[in-house]
Amino acid sequence: MAMMGYNQAQELMRDYLLADPVVPYTSVLVGIVLCKMAYDLTRLLSSFYFKGYSSLTKIQRVEWNNRGMSSAHAIFITAISLYLVMSTDLFSDRLKGPITFRNSVISTFALGVSVGYFIADLAMIFWLYPSLGGMEYIVHHTLSLVAIAYTMLSGEGQFYTYMVLISETTTPEINLRWFLDTAGLKKSSAYLVNGILMFIAWLVARILLFMYVFYHIYLHYSQVVQMHAFGYYLTFIVPSVLFVMNTMWFMKILKGVKKTLGKWS
Template sequence: MEGRNMDYAVSAYETISDHATLSNQILWLSAVFGGIIMCKTVYELTGIISPLVYEGFIKLDKKKKLEWKNRGFSTFHAMFAAIGSLYFLVISNLFDEHGQKELIINRSSVSSDTLLGISIGYFLSDFAMIVWTYPTLGGAEYFWHHGLSLFAIVQSLISGQVQFYILIVLFTEITTPFVNLRWYLDVASKKNSTLYMLNGIAMFVGWLVARIILFIYLFYHLYTHFDQVKLVYYPLGFYTLLTIPSALALMNLFWFWKIAKGMVKTLTKLTKPHTG
């Protein structure tokens, strides 16, 4: 058994070496650059399209206009990342337990590398805007979230390992459009609308499924595949895989608590009988 584990460990390091070829490095840099261009393009398009959809956009102050457009490319990336992650995790056979002999921690593809590279471009763009405009676009929690996400995704891209777990975390971006729509409706003075209420319920359910239950599955998968997890390049990759999802899970629980409080408050107002 020890000899087999040693063989797997050697194989893991060989996988990293084989993965970081010059052609792959060019692909990664191109994908990251493409992600940055994507963010810039959607940012500008959001500024052009928004006045056609919402007349009040013109009257917003500079800070709100900046955040409005920032949330535009945030929403676009979230949908792109969630759909891409869902494809690799569920539709393709890249991570099929019985479809390949390769350890699941070592599986990657040109397409999955490209997705991770584009997401790195997004997180770099958003992180730069958060720093440049601080605290307009968010506080310390966003520094931690983006910093940890970037660190984990970059490691996975370069090593070619644990992309299965990275894509699970990326899929949780599916909740971001609901969060952004809530902000848009708030700014547009639509907090009392039916859409605001329905979006709040959808955000609660989506967060529960994608950021709580799915993380429970992630930790369960880590536990049941710990023989492979121990073979992730040591020690940086191994401890990163154990600590970053845990840190993100704590953040998700904190935000879920705030979302739940907000939903309860909204539903209480709606069900409270009106008095003369």
């Protein structure tokens, strides 16, 4: 049933909405527009439902809205990644041919939306540097942007790109932690529960999942080596650099969880 719906959606996009050559460029524009909408919606809802929003400083309100935007992107790209990887045959063993060259209109369009997000977020980080994040954010976003843009335009390595993008499932927890801290709820039970969930999600999505990606690359090296040289090196470099960064951040998260649990006990 899920595969039938996927095929129908792909045919609709190809035949009535978007022709293949314009999918990448249209989707990037859609991604940027959706980011602006998510940013404005966060500002609107926060001003109505969070009394302390107006008392925040200007840069705090900008970061608040920015984190709402990043949470919206994370929910979208995590959902589409899990759907394409687990609920369709696009990247399954039931299809013949190298997994490194599989793509579709839907998978390409979703990657374009993500490219639009990283462009918008990087622009804000540079414009307000270093208020929204330091050099580690620039490295992370730049690597992600280059890798996603390449696989969107070339159609190569989309499976590995989506596997890595599943790690965005940790973003809403990270943002919620900042929201609770900024709202003065650092000592609340919600802050503690969110910290534990963030630790578990990070361990699964940014540590164990990356290990699986490396193992999958090892098993399918004969297919990976068929990619263009640029895509081939991206397949190894980007996950490796992100994994090192994820491990460093994970150690900080682990230290924070221990500290928080110590205070609660």
